[in-house]
Amino acid sequence: MEVQKNSKKRAGDRTLGCLYNTGKVRRRREWRGIKDTMYDFYRWLNLWKIMIGVSLSKGFIKGLFRYRWMANYLAVPHMIDKFTIGQRDETLRITHISIGYVVKDVALTIKRCLRGDIRSGNDKKFSDRCVLVDENAMTSFMMGFPELVALQREVPTMFSANLINQNSAVHYIDVAQMFGIPGDVCPMPETEAGISIDDDFVVMGKCAVQVNTTCDGSMMGNGLIAKRLEKEYGIPTFQMASPLRHRNEDVQKYAAEEIKSAIAFIEEHTGAKWNWEAYFSAAKRVNQTTRNRLEWLDINSTPYPQFVGAVFSLYNDTNYMGNCGRSEEFPFIDEKIMKLVRKGYENKTMMASEYRHRCIVWGVQPQYVIDMLYWMMQCWGVVPLTDMLSMVIEKEIVEEDTPQNREQAYYDMAYLSENMIMRNHTHGGYEVLVDELWKYCEKMNADMVMMWEHMSCKALTGMHGQFEEQARERGINLVWVSHDLCDPRVYSRQAIRDQFNQYMRTVMREEPLDPTIEVITDDNAW
């Protein structure tokens, strides 16, 4: 690929190594020139406003002292600093707006969790309106229950806590292993199992729905969690099993039946009735999300990508899985982001001083925990165009309320579940995992693939040789980067970055754009 130079000089800090030391957080915040620093400062004030708002909510103080994972939320601004490294102009604003709404969404989940939790807010009336939904579930089967609240309690407890503090899962992994769960299980479900064993989940909700995604580890964790939910707390739990070979026509009827059964289960336990008007309104918003995401990906296929990195993926996670068209707020955020993406593209805004490689990020990714994708851009000029978890829903679902569409809607909800994040490419065979990657490379003009190799993920490791062989045939530069997701004791941040550094120096024979961040002393950082 021809090197693409940025004609604009970056305002403020030119190199970024000065921001790091051996401490738990950054030495100082980045100087981005007056205009962008003031914008970042304004977003920081806004963030503290949200955090203070949450801390004044019902049950917060009790929850803070009761739940170990709650302490992580005091350091949300540190997470934002990780995701805005080196950014200026439109891309800084895109990141802030999108992560701002992810933060707001998680803050709302925390507020709701603590409000209904028997040990904190203990609001029984509210708790009875809540359905606990598996973190790895697409909440499509909740689209027609506007009076109910779908609560993914693992999100604040495990997932987003780990975005803020890389060590947030360690205690729970140790608890799980003390109770005999092997160390080579994916640390994500292992952490969730550990939280349940440690009795550190909020206890609330009229009923719960678990799914068979994303993997065998997830099913192991769900088994333990469901046992405690049902036997100790009397919360009935439905198991929704999505088919593995989700592209096959002969499994679709079964998948739609599973959705019907989940809806019937929720109706039976909550007394709520499925509302088609609410469903089709939500379906319109899901379609809008799909159209917008596809346009962002189209722009990322050009020489001037705008919405990239871990935040692109996180925003898609929140918008599709957690929200799934139910929030009326998200379309406005989408519009704001769209305006900035278009403006950035017209202004030919670049995120680094030069782009040397266009990269697709594939595999099970730990990039949420570390600022790897932004680091790749700043340190080596490698632009992450998209990642596996963002390549989800590709078709629009029916959005008009007709008798025929009501039947089709079950198939659409099943389609959304089958094609959810961390599922549509890890389940369904080599066609979706290997073959589709090369299609995306072609479509997005990528000359490089960074393969995250999650050492505890059995679904992907089997395809290692296939990826290597086929990348070689196509002349794609394939970088393997091993990690162990949310257990930083196995692969530290620098051990992860070193694999990329070695490839860039020895195979690509390149020198870093910013040598001050080739090695960062942030292994102890949150």
Add this chain to the structure above:
Amino acid sequence: MIKIGLIVISVIAVLFVLLFIVYFFNLDMKFIVNVVAPVLEKHYDKRDSNQFV
């Protein structure tokens, strides 16, 4: 009236400078991870939990 206006502007300016110092030198996060988090962690470690599979 002018005096009150000047006082208000001065208070806002001082507040802005103080907050900007906290922001730029990352004092908010340094306080949380070095002072608040260790106290909370000690508290969590002391707490008995109902561990059960």
